[in-house]
Amino acid sequence: MHLLNQQAPELQVTSWLNSKTALSLESLRGKVVILHCFQMLCPGCVQHGLPQAGAIHELFDPEEVQVIGLHSVFEHHSVMNEAALRAFVAEYRIKFPIAIDKSAERGAIPLTMRNYKLQGTPSVVVIDQSGVVRMMHFGQISDLHLGNIIGRIIAEPRSQQDVAANISLDNSAAADSDKCDDQGCKT
Numbered sequence: 001m002h003l004l005n006q007q008a009p010e011l012q013v014t015s016w017l018n019s020k021t022a023l024s025l026e027s028l029r030g031k032v033v034i035l036h037c038f039q040m041l042c043p044g045c046v047q048h049g050l051p052q053a054g055a056i057h058e059l060f061d062p063e064e065v066q067v068i069g070l071h072s073v074f075e076h077h078s079v080m081n082e083a084a085l086r087a088f089v090a091e092y093r094i095k096f097p098i099a100i101d102k103s104a105e106r107g108a109i110p111l112t113m114r115n116y117k118l119q120g121t122p123s124v125v126v127i128d129q130s131g132v133v134r135m136m137h138f139g140q141i142s143d144l145h146l147g148n149i150i151g152r153i154i155a156e157p158r159s160q161q162d163v164a165a166n167i168s169l170d171n172s173a174a175a176d177s178d179k180c181d182d183q184g185c186k187t
Contacts, residue, residue, distance in 0.1 A: 003116060004136060008033075008127045011070070012102040012111040015082060017089050019097035025131055028066050032153050035125040037070045037101075037113060040088040042121045048140045049122030050094065055143065056150070057096040064154050069094065072101040072113040072121065128153050 003009075008025050016022055025033060036053040038045035050069070057067040071085055082100060089098060101110035116125060119138040126135040126149055135149055 003133045006133055007131050008125070008133045009112070009115040011035075011068075011099055012115065013070075013099040014102050015100050017086060017098040017100075018095060023066075023068065023097055023099070025127065029131055030129050031064060031066045032060075032129060032150055033125075033127040034065060034067045034150070035070055035116075035127065036067065037072050037116075037118050037121055037123040037125070039071065039073055039121045040085060044140060045122040046092075049124070050092065052141075052143055052146065053096060053124075054094060056146070059147075060150065060154075065150060067096040069096060069098040070101055070112060071098055072110045072118070073103075074108045074110065074113065074120075126150065126153070 010025055011023075013022075034053065034056055036049055038049055038053075040046070042049075053067050053069060056065065085098070085100065088094075099112075101112045103110055104114060107114075116123075116133075116136070118125075118136070122139065124135070124137045124141060124146065125133060126146075128134050134153060137146075
């Protein structure tokens with residue numbers, strides 16, 4: 001099952017950090033949701049993904065964009081527990097909500113990570129205001145590319161968002177550059 005342009009599966013988590021209440025995708029309708037899947041021992045997450053998620057959290061209007069960190073442990077289970085994550089979040093001064101992905105009864109891949117068919121960490125999922133998955137990316141993605149995608153979704157007229165299930169914004173940079181010239185870019 002390919003999730004692009006389909007309703008995002010609800011998060012399956014055991015607990016939340018940096019949030020007074022449990023969040024749900026349903027409760028976040030009307031906002032663009034940036035789901036950043038990470039592990040605290042993942043170098044790419046620590047060096048690039050988490051700072052990028054933090055920048056999105058700081059730069060975009062919280063009425064329009066909600067960043068959620070999803071701590072999905074699929075290796076080194078014994079050392080990546082909630083207490084260690086709390087210390088990590090405090091040490092790195094992470095301010096956005098962090099969900100702890102629910103462990104699977106069988107296998108190493110946690111439930112939300114499995115439901116989204118994520119390949120590993122870091123991974124970014126962009127969910128639009130109507131709850132539709134508009135982009136999924138494994139590995140590092142440039143700040144400019146991700147910011148462009150978020151901005152384009154925010155700028156869409158509401159009627160276009162209802163049609164968005166038929167449009168994928170995760171075009172390659174080459175495809176996007178075909179739409180640009182000296183006068184600017186066309187969507």
